[in-house]
Amino acid sequence: MRKIGLAVILLLPSLCLMANAQRLPDNAAPDGYRITLAPNFEKDNFTGDETIQIRVLKPTANLVLNALDIEFQEATISAGGRTQTAKVSVDSVKQMATLSLAKPLAAGPATVHIRYTGILNDQLRGFYLSKANGRKYAVTQFEATDARRAFPSFDEPAYKATFDVTALVDKGDTAISNGKIISDTPGPIAGKHTIQFATTPRMSSYLVALAVGDFEYVEGSADGVPIRVWATPGKKAMAHYALEVAEQCMKYFNNYFGIKYPFEKLDLIGLPDFAAGAMENTAAITFRDALLLVNEKHAPNFAYKEIGAVISHEMAHQWFGDLVTMQWWDDIWLNEGFATWMESKPLEAWKPEWHMELDDVLDSGNTLNTDSLQNTRPIHQAADSPDQIEELFDGIAYGKAAAVLRMLEAYLGPEDFRAGVNAYLRAHAYGNATESDFWSALAAASRKPVDKLMTSFVNQPGEPLVSVRSQCVDGRTKVTLSQKRYYYDRSLLDSSSAQQWIIPVCLSAGSGAAKCELLKDKEQNLDIAGCRPWVFANAGASGYYRAGYETSAFRAMSRNAEKDFSPAERIVLVRDAWAAVRAGQQPIGDFLELAEELQTDRNSSVVQQLNRELDYIGEYLVSDANRPQYQAWVRGLLQPVLKDVGWLPASNEDTNRKDLRAHVIYTLGYTARDPEVLAKA
Numbered sequence: 075m076r077k078i079g080l081a082v083i084l085l086l087p088s089l090c091l092m093a094n095a096q097r098l099p100d101n102a103a104p105d106g107y108r109i110t111l112a113p114n115f116e117k118d119n120f121t122g123d124e125t126i127q128i129r130v131l132k133p134t135a136n137l138v139l140n141a142l143d144i145e146f147q148e149a150t151i152s153a154g155g156r157t158q159t160a161k162v163s164v165d166s167v168k169q170m171a172t173l174s175l176a177k178p179l180a181a182g183p184a185t186v187h188i189r190y191t192g193i194l195n196d197q198l199r200g201f202y203l204s205k206a207n208g209r210k211y212a213v214t215q216f217e218a219t220d221a222r223r224a225f226p227s228f229d230e231p232a233y234k235a236t237f238d239v240t241a242l243v244d245k246g247d248t249a250i251s252n253g254k255i256i257s258d259t260p261g262p263i264a265g266k267h268t269i270q271f272a273t274t275p276r277m278s279s280y281l282v283a284l285a286v287g288d289f290e291y292v293e294g295s296a297d298g299v300p301i302r303v304w305a306t307p308g309k310k311a312m313a314h315y316a317l318e319v320a321e322q323c324m325k326y327f328n329n330y331f332g333i334k335y336p337f338e339k340l341d342l343i344g345l346p347d348f349a350a351g352a353m354e355n356t357a358a359i360t361f362r363d364a365l366l367l368v369n370e371k372h373a374p375n376f377a378y379k380e381i382g383a384v385i386s387h388e389m390a391h392q393w394f395g396d397l398v399t400m401q402w403w404d405d406i407w408l409n410e411g412f413a414t415w416m417e418s419k420p421l422e423a424w425k426p427e428w429h430m431e432l433d434d435v436l437d438s439g440n441t442l443n444t445d446s447l448q449n450t451r452p453i454h455q456a457a458d459s460p461d462q463i464e465e466l467f468d469g470i471a472y473g474k475a476a477a478v479l480r481m482l483e484a485y486l487g488p489e490d491f492r493a494g495v496n497a498y499l500r501a502h503a504y505g506n507a508t509e510s511d512f513w514s515a516l517a518a519a520s521r522k523p524v525d526k527l528m529t530s531f532v533n534q535p536g537e538p539l540v541s542v543r544s545q546c547v548d549g550r551t552k553v554t555l556s557q558k559r560y561y562y563d564r565s566l567l568d569s570s571s572a573q574q575w576i577i578p579v580c581l582s583a584g585s586g587a588a589k590c591e592l593l594k595d596k597e598q599n600l601d602i603a604g605c606r607p608w609v610f611a612n613a614g615a616s617g618y619y620r621a622g623y624e625t626s627a628f629r630a631m632s633r634n635a636e637k638d639f640s641p642a643e644r645i646v647l648v649r650d651a652w653a654a655v656r657a658g659q660q661p662i663g664d665f666l667e668l669a670e671e672l673q674t675d676r677n678s679s680v681v682q683q684l685n686r687e688l689d690y691i692g693e694y695l696v697s698d699a700n701r702p703q704y705q706a707w708v709r710g711l712l713q714p715v716l717k718d719v720g721w722l723p724a725s726n727e728d729t730n731r732k733d734l735r736a737h738v739i740y741t742l743g744y745t746a747r748d749p750e751v752l753a754k755a
């Protein structure tokens with residue numbers, strides 16, 4: 075799933091008093107569902123007819139399924155040549171229904187048949203109503219625990235099964251589901267037709283999808299897989315960009331994962347009312363339509379990037395999430411972190427001028443900011459009830475997990491990382507896996523201690539501060555690295571001591587290759603040839619940690635920053651310097667000097683990072699008395715940049731220049747109150 079404007083919700087770890095209270099008993103499991111759904115737009119409800127092939131694992135007279143807002147008309151269970159009518163009791167708090175039989179079922183195969191009605195609700199989850207063009211659409215959103223609102227089910231991700239979906243829809247409407255359409259016949263009553271979809275591979279219930287309405291599509295293909303982009307009438311012309319992205323991503327992922335796209339077709343469906351940003355239903359991805367469709371005449375560049383990233387994210391899930399699924403929701407961070415980490419890759423390959431890799435560095439910085447607060451949570455967190463599961467979809471599960479995976483990829487090397495991913499997917503295809511399965515696959519591919527390193531980042535809250543001290547001894551630079559938890563709050567930072575991580579730290583010192591070491595202890599020493607005025611502790615900019623420097627080293631790094639560091643490293647240098655100021659470890663004057671040193675930097679991502687901090691200083695730190703002086707200083711810094719890029723876009727100018735103009739105009743207007751900018755705005 076892709077969250078919209080992902081708010082970072084900070085929660086204290088939930089108490090585990092509810093442990094297992096909402097899990098299904100393990101006395102039966104599904105093999106296949108045959109489900110016919112008939113939405114009724116006059117009554118805002120639907121009828122369902124469902125047959126579940128199950129395996130009874132332990133003899134029982136009570137079969138428990140998940141169900142919510144379902145009215146049961148009839149339930150029978152057949153086994154061993156006998157069909158019994160079940161008595162159904164519903165527990166809406168536990169979101170379960172118990173089918174009780176007079177005579178217990180023996181272990182072995184059985185068939186459950188249920189006729190029921192449900193509600194086409196207005197809650198944007200389960201099987202719900204969406205509206206556009208003055209009419210209703212019936213669409214689904216099941217992640218995490220809402221398939222049970224559409225059909226009684228074993229609604230936990232580990233209960234994978236096949237699905238045969240059939241939809242009874244109005245004449246003139248169509249339906250889209252996970253399988254491709256295998257038959258479309260008039261009836262069973264006048265004014266209706268019946269659309270039957272192909273049997274799916276084994277998959278989790280939260281990935282089932284159905285969309286019913288008068289959708290239109292544009293069509294293409296990649297590597298032999300048919301791809302359609304669907305929209306409500308009148309919007310089809312805006313679907314071409316999405317189709318192009320999907321074709322690019324299909325080719326990229328087929329190659330990267332080393333497993334050909336595992337489903338028969340791919341549909342991308344733009345919905346007018348959708349709670350999340352998008353949802354990776356198997357082969358039938360749903361989107362908020364503003365995150366799929368683009369008006370190519372008016373859309374700004376960031377809209378293309380954003381839409382591209384959302385499509386890429388959901389398509390990455392088709393392998394990582396859909397083909398291989400977490401055993402339980404406590405590992406949802408691996409699912410979401412992986413897709414978030416992966417979403418940039420096809421776009422980097424397709425549109426290198428967008429510099430998605432720098433967006434990733436900026437995003438890691440945002441996550442570090444969140445993670446600098448005392449009430450942040452660990453990536454891995456137990457969850458049992460639907461509410462607890464819902465809470466797991468936050469900025470830590472997406473942003474921090476992605477940032478930590480980016481660090482891990484850099485540490486293992488892209489090829490070993492990818493080999494581990496491929497092995498993991500092959501080993502667990504059409505099944506479920508846990509984080510330790512993933513670490514084991516990466517460790518086997520790289521022969522490096524992945525599990526120890528990752529558990530230190532996954533199971534503890536917060537982020538490390540790596541402090542660097544160095545001195546010249548006998549022509550060599552002796553470096554001391556130490557670690558502790560970073561907080562914005564100075565008193566917390568001063569007193570933080572207990573937490574420790576295993577951190578892959580990469581050092582650079584002006585010339586020669588970066589030196590990468592695992593920082594395992596509280597303090598570690600190493601040395602570098604030659605006497606170096608500074609040692610930078612996040613070479614390559616992929617580390618998920620802060621680095622802190624001695625004042626003399628920091629000033630030396632600032633002096634030649636544009637030449638000595640890559641754009642990604644300059645972003646890190648700026649954010650680390652700012653973090654040191656925020657926590658009272660470095661005077662603000664040193665930060666402003668760094669800003670002056672970077673005055674000629676024309677990389678839009680570096681300027682974006684720098685301007686964020688300048689905006690913050692202007693908003694929160696400058697006194698009213700000093701404000702005019704600060705504003706004049708910012709104007710002096712940024713007016714030359716605006717002069718360089720000009721007010722109006724040159725014909726065919728690159729995205730860097732466009733973005734640079736936008737960032738500079740914003741800060742000149744907002745923070746520096748530049749009269750010319752304010753007059754033109």
Ligand SMILES: [Zn+2]
Nearest residue numbers: 075076410413
């Ligand atoms: Zn996702």
